[in-house]
Amino acid sequence: MTPPRTRIPAVPVQRPPTPNPAADPATARGHAAESASARTHASGAGHAAESAWTRPAGPVAGRARGSEPGAARNLPPERPAGRGPAEAGRRRRAGERVRVGGVGLDVVTEADVVRWVAAEAAAGRGGRIVTPNVDICRAVARDPALQELVGSAEIVVADGMPLVWAARLLGTPLPERVTGADLIWSLSEVAAARNWPVYLLGGPPGVAELAADELRSCRPGLKVAGVHAPPYHFDETAEGRERVRRRVVAARPRLVFVGLGFPRQDLLIAELREELPQAWFVGCGAAIAFAAGTVQRAPRWMRRAGLEWAFRLMSEPGRLARRYLVDDLPFAVRLLAGCLLTRLRR
Numbered sequence: 001m002t003p004p005r006t007r008i009p010a011v012p013v014q015r016p017p018t019p020n021p022a023a024d025p026a027t028a029r030g031h032a033a034e035s036a037s038a039r040t041h042a043s044g045a046g047h048a049a050e051s052a053w054t055r056p057a058g059p060v061a062g063r064a065r066g067s068e069p070g071a072a073r074n075l076p077p078e079r080p081a082g083r084g085p086a087e088a089g090r091r092r093r094a095g096e097r098v099r100v101g102g103v104g105l106d107v108v109t110e111a112d113v114v115r116w117v118a119a120e121a122a123a124g125r126g127g128r129i130v131t132p133n134v135d136i137c138r139a140v141a142r143d144p145a146l147q148e149l150v151g152s153a154e155i156v157v158a159d160g161m162p163l164v165w166a167a168r169l170l171g172t173p174l175p176e177r178v179t180g181a182d183l184i185w186s187l188s189e190v191a192a193a194r195n196w197p198v199y200l201l202g203g204p205p206g207v208a209e210l211a212a213d214e215l216r217s218c219r220p221g222l223k224v225a226g227v228h229a230p231p232y233h234f235d236e237t238a239e240g241r242e243r244v245r246r247r248v249v250a251a252r253p254r255l256v257f258v259g260l261g262f263p264r265q266d267l268l269i270a271e272l273r274e275e276l277p278q279a280w281f282v283g284c285g286a287a288i289a290f291a292a293g294t295v296q297r298a299p300r301w302m303r304r305a306g307l308e309w310a311f312r313l314m315s316e317p318g319r320l321a322r323r324y325l326v327d328d329l330p331f332a333v334r335l336l337a338g339c340l341l342t343r344l345r346r
Helices: 025-040 042-047 110-122 134-142 144-151 161-169 180-194 207-218 238-251 264-275 287-292 300-304 308-315 317-345
Strands: 097-100 103-106 127-130 198-202 224-228 255-259 280-283
Touching (some): 097 161, 103 161, 110 127, 127 264, 144 264, 161 317, 180 207, 180 255, 198 207, 207 224, 224 238
Parallel strands (some): 198 224, 198 255
16 A cells, blocks of 8 residues: 655754864865866755765674764764754754655765764764665655655665765766664664664564663663654554554654655654654664664675675565665666766766
8 A cells, every 4th residue: 555645844054063174184185076066966956955074984893783982972962952933833853865766865874974973973963864766766666755855854864875986987986885874883882872762663473572671781781762663554544653652752752763765654654753753763764673683784895795685585575575686776776877878978
């Protein structure tokens, strides 16, 4: 059944302060590169915003369970939560965006995302993180309402390697792939350091509980405010959505991972944002199952080579064969070919 379309009203974008290039050579280089990319994509200026911080150097923390902690280091000090009148209705975005397959993607690393969320949450501001892959881009291309839903998020990152390749073919490369499966670890590390309650929503019965145990084990001090695996068709009725909404709101989390699949998870997040304006929401797909260990993730070399889809197809052929081979693969080929032709015509 096709989920109801949700239209999110446009909100003015607050321009963050411009970094001082003279104070930091690394900032100057990053600022120059971002400016060049913004000029290349002037036609997509409606989806772009200036970078709000200097991209940190060094490895990204929290990419997998047991990785060396580091995401919570050098983060801005936490300030008392609160949203004054000046903040009401404003949407702050994490960085400039490039358009790939009809979706505006932030030119950020995982470390950038962690820093931005930490700074915004410390200031009492929440937001949404959307992690598009080829399947999401294909859905967005057919539905303007979904395009608006994705484009209005504070952070939109490329979860699929074909999107990274497409951006590179266009001459506006993204620094890296940023997945919900990685963010669930790196953002949980920050939440543990700041004592921010986390909520896990989605997955089959019992999976969110297992994921919570794994996250607490690998991120000492993490406070899990609640877990819930709603019935599959819960969002087909107003009563079902209301029951889930009440449970999440009552827990008062500051960070919510929602693994219900696109667009169901993102439509629900859009509703929850109204009730929890200071919370950050991550539409993370299968990340909860990955964290729980009930679904095996592809080896690192396959993820780097863009072959994670092949690993998942071999693991769950009955569920994923049509999606990957009949729907997504032709779309990905057309996307990459179109980006290459666009680059050659310039």
